[in-house]
Amino acid sequence: MTSYLRAWLPSSASFFPLATAPPPPPSLTISSPPPSDDEGEDTETEIDVDDDRPPAFPSLNSAQRISSSANPSSSLSTPSSSSTTQPPKSTQPLPNVLRDTQLMPPPPLPSLANRTPRAPPPSVSLSPAASGEGLLEPLHTVTKPVVQSKGKKSRKVALAPGHSPLDWAALKSSGKDLRGVESLARIPPSVLKLHNKKNDAWTAIHGKVYNMTAYLPFHPGGENELMRSAGRDGTKLFALTHAWVNVDFMLDDCLVGFLVPEPSS
Numbered sequence: 001m002t003s004y005l006r007a008w009l010p011s012s013a014s015f016f017p018l019a020t021a022p023p024p025p026p027s028l029t030i031s032s033p034p035p036s037d038d039e040g041e042d043t044e045t046e047i048d049v050d051d052d053r054p055p056a057f058p059s060l061n062s063a064q065r066i067s068s069s070a071n072p073s074s075s076l077s078t079p080s081s082s083s084t085t086q087p088p089k090s091t092q093p094l095p096n097v098l099r100d101t102q103l104m105p106p107p108p109l110p111s112l113a114n115r116t117p118r119a120p121p122p123s124v125s126l127s128p129a130a131s132g133e134g135l136l137e138p139l140h141t142v143t144k145p146v147v148q149s150k151g152k153k154s155r156k157v158a159l160a161p162g163h164s165p166l167d168w169a170a171l172k173s174s175g176k177d178l179r180g181v182e183s184l185a186r187i188p189p190s191v192l193k194l195h196n197k198k199n200d201a202w203t204a205i206h207g208k209v210y211n212m213t214a215y216l217p218f219h220p221g222g223e224n225e226l227m228r229s230a231g232r233d234g235t236k237l238f239a240l241t242h243a244w245v246n247v248d249f250m251l252d253d254c255l256v257g258f259l260v261p262e263p264s265s
């Protein structure tokens with residue numbers, strides 16, 4: 001009867017898995033040290049062999065392993081087979097690794113003789129004469145000579161407190177009227193000549209007429225030097241003394257007009 005039933009059922013394992021289950025996969029049983037007070041109660045731990053095995057060294061597909069397999073006496077063979085009781089892992093087909101002699105040779109070193117110098121990087125030039133482009137300098141501006149002639153003494157004077165170049169810049173931007181005229185005018189030399197006093201000093205530089213009265217105490221060369229150009233064209237004196245000074249900027253708020261030839265009667 002029982003044998004009849006067994007033969008009749010398609011698979012007894014699907015109905016009675018515990019009774020006819022296949023043997024478990026091989027596992028490594030390691031005896032753990034005696035349990036301490038605070039540890040669990042298990043005395044044996046089952047560990048998967050594949051998880052605990054150290055990685056092969058040298059690597060399975062490394063050049064060292066290939067060279068050592070060619071020379072069996074080499075010390076690079078896997079040590080695990082001799083030092084442990086684990087069976088040697090199944091031999092896998094080793095990948096084809098090229099030896100140094102089979103590798104492509106490195107490229108030749110570049111020849112210094114064939115090198116061409118790089119073009120200089122584009123840069124902004126402050127000198128329009130040098131490159132024809134870049135920032136334009138104001139008209140009539142000359143670069144200050146760096147080296148002064150030997151023995152030439154500076155003729156700068158000590159300015160009164162509150163009359164530094166910064167104070168002049170502050171006065172210019174204060175909005176105070178420094179011209180003393182309603183509008184710009186065409187000024188002939190005969191009119192310019194009338195403004196030659198310290199409290200009313202005009203001068204013409206590069207064709208522009210400035211009321212320099214307010215600037216007198218701020219002039220680094222002193223009031224007396226500046227007054228030498230009062231009431232007349234001071235372009236030559238100015239250029240002889242300091243052609244690099246930007247008068248267009250320094251006295252722009254003092255502009256009163258433009259120097260014109262004397263009208264013919």
Ligand code: HEM
Nearest residue numbers: 154155156220221225226228229234237238241245247250
């Ligand atoms: C009217 C417009 C003028 C302006 C805006 C002006 C401005 C200046 C400035 C900024 C300096 C200092 C330069 C520096 O630090 O290197 C200076 C110095 C000087 N200026 Fe003028 N100046 C003017 C006219 C004149 C004139 C007409 C004369 C001459 C007659 C003159 C004679 C001097 C002298 C002798 C110095 C001292 C230069 C030195 O030895 O360092 N300036 N001026």
